[in-house]
Amino acid sequence: MEMKKIIFMFLSISMFLLIVACGNGTPEKETIKIGFMPSLGAVPYVYALEEGLYEEAGLDVEIRIFMNANERDAAVIGGHLDGMNTDYVMLGHNLENDVDLIVTAKTEEKxxxxxxxxxxxxxxxxxxxxxxxxxxxxxxxxxxxxxxxxxxxxxxxxxxxxxxxxxxxxxxxxxxxxxxxxxxxxxxxxxxxxxxxxxNIDEELNVTSLVFRKEFVDEHGDALRKFFNTTDDAINELKTKEYNEYKSYIVKHNILTADTVDLVTVQEFHNLELPDQTQFNNVMAWMYENDLITEEYRLNDLTFNWKE
The missing domain is CATH 3.40.190.10 (Periplasmic binding protein-like II)
Structure with missing residues (x-):
């Protein structure tokens, strides 16, 4: 009987120490993997990654740059990426092929x-x-x-x-x-x-957006809200920075080479917004009229409102 008491006390103390240890531990970071083409539209996301802003927000963000859009799409479809930056026509083709994607924030691809x-x-x-x-x-x-x-x-x-x-x-x-x-x-x-x-940027015509697999959005909505809010913080920082202060990140992520990075002027970036419904629906109408899709997908049915 005495031995049972000792064992019980030992197990109770062990459980208590385990709970304390877990409570004092560092929360596990949520991982978000996204793909871009080598475009200057990726700059705010690369900047946030390299400046450690995502890490500070408790996120483990991985950015992959693709030279081929089909390979980027395949990585998302295969579950190797959680999301990607894509244009509305490519999105329409994916939806037509029963790829369950959700639209989040518009991007400023020029x-x-x-x-x-x-x-x-x-x-x-x-x-x-x-x-x-x-x-x-x-x-x-x-x-x-x-x-x-x-x-x-x-x-x-x-x-x-x-x-x-x-x-x-x-x-x-x-x-x-x-x-x-x-x-x-x-x-x-x-x-x-x-x-x-x-x-298109001067015309205020945005035709690209970050999209994510619906399964990922359903399971990681809070992480995505952190992701976009943190990216907005990065954009606010970029507005105060000179190009020379972050152009090395552009080279590091293979958006431009060391030989070409000084030949361009990075556009001004604006705070993130939900995609424009009219612009999106116009693209879908054009695809439908040209027999590229069998139905006109509507933005309202596809959007995750990360601002809520």
Missing amino acids: FMLVANQAYTETDLSETDGAKVGTFENGILDYLVTKIAEENSVSYTKVGIPSVPARKAALVTDPSNDGLHMAILPDPFATLAGGTKMWN
Whole structure:
């Protein structure tokens, strides 16, 4: 009997010490893995990571830069990433293929319409008939269509999926199988030379967003709220910083190389917002009209409101 009491007391003390130890321990960080293309739109997230802001918020954030959008999407679909930065057309294709994704915050990916140096027109209303390099049935195709409609012109679209190949076609004379203009993502657009005819950021037209797997959102809503609030803190810091103070992060994460990082000017970033419903629905309507999707997905059905 005495032995049972001793054993009971020993187990009670052990349990008490275990509870105390757990209570005083450091809470386990929640992990968020996201994928980006090599774009300047990733800068606020890279900055927050490198400055330790996510870690201070109790988050373990992993950022992967992809050179191929299909590989990025496959990583999300396969569960190797929790979310990604993508455009609305790519999102529409994924939804059409029954990939359960949730839209969170809009991102500021810049796309530019760049003119060949040999092309003399500088006014978009005078560019009727121009050969324009684009990515057929993608977000760039949508933007070129919108530019043409708004300026009452028509273009001969030339589908060139490869961004480097599209950029290279701008240095070929238009009379010799070259392009008059091409639409490119930044920083490729800035590095292409030539006249910058148009960009979506100046037009306040955002067509990209961070999206996450629905399963992840359902299980980690509080972590995502921390993630976006912390990213907003990073954006506020970036507004007070000089480019030289964080350009090394851009090189480290393979967004630009050491040879090109000084050739661009990073755009001003704005605090995070939910995607614009009209802009999103316009893209879905265009996809539906062009038989790219079988239904018009609505933003209200797909959004996680991390501000609530």
